[in-house]
Every structure is written in C-alpha cells, then in structure tokens.
Amino acid sequence: MSNIIDTLALYMGYPFVRYALVVGILIALCSSLLGVTLVLKRMSFIGDGLSHVAFGAMALGTVLNFTDNMLIILPITTITAVVLLKSSQNAKIKGDAAIAMLSVGALALGYLVLNVFSKSANVSGDVCSTLFGSTSILTLVAFEVKLCIVISIIVIAVFIFFYHKIFAVTFDEDFVKAVGVPANLYNTLIAVIMALIIVLAMNLVGSLLISALIIFPALSAMRIFKSFKGVVICSAVISVFCAVTGILISILASTPVGSTIVCADIIMFLLFSIIGRAKEGV
C-alpha cells in the first residue's frame, strides 16, 4: 500500500499528471451535468455523432496544417450540433438516421483525409490516439489546461444559471413554448454547450468514448435518485469519482486513460443498478 502511495506521490510531482487530473475532473463534471439532459431527451446519440464530427474536423485541421486544431474543431462541431438539434424537429430524414449518417460519414471522411494527405509517419497511431485518447491527456500543455478551465467554468456557470429552464425544456418542450418562453433559444444553448464539452472531452477519452462519459453517470444516477436535482448532483459526483479513479489506475497500471475511466463508469453503473433493484424490492 505504501508502495502505491509512494508511486502516486512520485507521479504527482510531474506537471503533466497534475494537468491530467485537473482536466479530467473538469471534463467529467461538465459532461455529466449535460448528460442527464441528453439522456432524458432521448438524444444520447447526438453526443456520439458529434464526437465523430469533431474527429472529422480534427483530421481536416491536421491536414490543413492549422497551428491549433481547436480553431477548426470548435466551430464545426458547434454548428453541427445546432443544425442537428434544429433539424431533428422537422426533417424529412428522421433525427436518429440523420445522426447515424453524419456520424459514420464524418468518421470515414476524417480517416480518409488523414490517410491520403497526412505527412505523419504513423497515421494509424495518430488516428488511434484521437479516437481512443490513449495519450493526449498526458501530453497537455499549460495553454490547453487553461482553455479547458475557462470553457468548463463557462459550461458550469451556464448550467447553474439556466438550471430551471434546462429542466423545463428537458421535461416538456411543448409546454415551455406554449407558455411564452423561448424554448428554441434554450435548445440552441444546450446544443452549443454540448459541442463545447465534446471538443473538450476529445482530449481526455478520445472521440469514441465521449458518449460513455456523457451517458453512464446519468444512467447510474437515475437508477437510484428520483428528483432531477438529485440525479444531476449524483451523476456529477459519480463522474468525477470515476475520472479520478480511472486516471490514477491508468497511471499505476499503465492502462489507456480513456478506456480505464469508462471501465470505472461501467462498474459504477452495475453497482447502482444492483442497489436500485434492491431498493425497489424492499
């Protein structure tokens, strides 16, 4: 045991480990907050689709030699999020099909572009690390950490400030519209925040595992808690706990960060499901 603590203390000495923890906690917190809304609005797949779009945008940015990929990933993902949300209301192609199409399309195009145009010697390695986030969280620089902190603060502040509106729009959009509140504005807000979180989370778990970060804590919390507030708070706690545990385990056991965090989330979900069942049985 003291051995483990020594090892951890040693790693904590490195700035990149501290960065990873800070960024991990913030992203876990943000994604879980919004996850509740997305799961309840039956939009969990939008997160998945958007993360693939973000991957495609990243590929484009790499090929076009942008100094900072964020500059291209952020706007493309945000615009897609808004368009997807708007079109799901009155489109000829149904919402889920549109998302699936976009998701697979962006993934394929992104990989194709990288393969054909990339100057990197190890394309599959690059793709693998963007998709599964195997190393990127451990290579963060101070600027990225600051950016992450700023965006996280914005996301959390917006969520708290609009909490009651977000609840109402999630529970019953038609009601909100009918009583004269601009529901579309809040929907757009949710879409923009979602895009921000996804772009952020790409650094941590990679684009393939972002949905897990968004969905699992919310679903776990919903097994036990019965109020919206309870579910939101609980899913935030679960998410942060799993992120910290996952990062620490991945350092100690040299496992990929993203997958380890998701594993922690899965275990938590199973645990909460069992507790939820047991409570119902009583």
Next chain:
Amino acid sequence: MALFTCQNVTVGYEGKAVAKNLNFAINSGDYLCIVGENGTGKSTLLKTLCKLKSPMDGNILTGENLKGADVGYLPQQTELQKDFPATVKEIVQSGCLNKMGMRPIYNSTEKKMAKDAMEKLGIDVLAKKCYRELSGGQQQRVLLARAICAAQKVLFLDEPVTGLDPKVTEELYNLIENLNKNGLTVVMVSHDIDAAVKYASHVLHISKNKYFYGTTQEYLSSKAFTLFNNEKGTNCHE
C-alpha cells in the same frame, strides 16, 4: 375585443390541411370545448392556438393584450415523461417559468404559487414523490397544477381525462369547472361529448370539411350534435 379571433383559419400537419376555414372567437371567461372524431385536427388546432404551430392559412388575432406568459397548457403526455426522474414539486414549479424571465431561481411568490396550485389539486402531500411512480390520475393533476401556475388568463387542455377512471375524470372536470368560474378562460380538446355539453359554455365541433361553432345551447339543438350522437351509436366499438 375577444381573446382569440380566428379568421378563415386552416390548420394541418406535414403540409396536409385537416381543419379548414374555421371562424370563431374565444372571449374572456369562456369555456370552449373542441370536439370531433380522430384526425379532424382538434389537437392541431389547439397547438396552433398555443403558437406551437403556425396556421396554414388565415389569421389568429389575439386581444386584451394577451401574452405568452398569460397562457397555461396541459399537453398530452409523452412517452418520454413516463420514466422521468423529477419530483412533483419540481414539475409544478416549472409552471412559473414564464414569470421568471432571466432570473435564475424562483422567488417566494412563485414558490407560493406552486404550493397553492398543489394544495388546490390535492397533491401537496405528494410534493416530494417521484412523478414516474404516480398513478395516471395523479400525474394528470401534476400537469394541471403546472398549467395553473403558468395560466394567468387562458388554460389550454389537450384531452385531459384520457386514460383516467370515471371517478377521477369527474373530479378533474369539477376542478376545471371551478377554475373557469374563478375567471380563467378554458379551451379544452375532448373526446367526451357528454362532458362537453355538461360543462362547456361553447362548443366547436370539427368534422370532415365542416364544423359547428356556438354556445352549448345552440349546439344541443344543432344537426352536428344529433349526427354525432347517432354515429356514436353505430361506431361504439371504435
């Protein structure tokens, strides 16, 4: 001027008109029941009046300085809501949303409003209960309480008694009648023509290609009512 004046209004969905050229007015204090068979556009008309849809043709004029914040709405329940983790209190309070503007939290007036609405509907004891664990009748009361919080002048109800047993239905109708007597204008879509003629002051009966609008007295002696009652006899297995 009336609260709502519909001039040659045509409503529909997905580009298809269902109810055409409707002309009627809703005055303050009215209790209007919109009845008719399935697919004739009752709910669509209600959604159009709530501004959830725009009319395909014609004009809907609003009077008496009616704003969105004066309107309450009880929609049909969606699948999504059936397993939603929220307490009764959280849902009822969200009815006050149209009064809070940019303010991030509910003030004491709004909290009291929600509390009063819950008491009025006899669900104050359920305040901390989870919505998905309530019976159908209780859920409908929760949504009605939320609608009351939102409604200053007009209450729109979309088939509020669907799936409720006769006793609960009766109670809900009485509650709505009381609200109307206290000055709230009520517009209700319903399948239940007997209740419509019992409680409503006005009836709008929509059927294919024609409609009837008038007071309940006029409706009882109209062709539309006799026709509908006869049809009901032959189509009761529907």
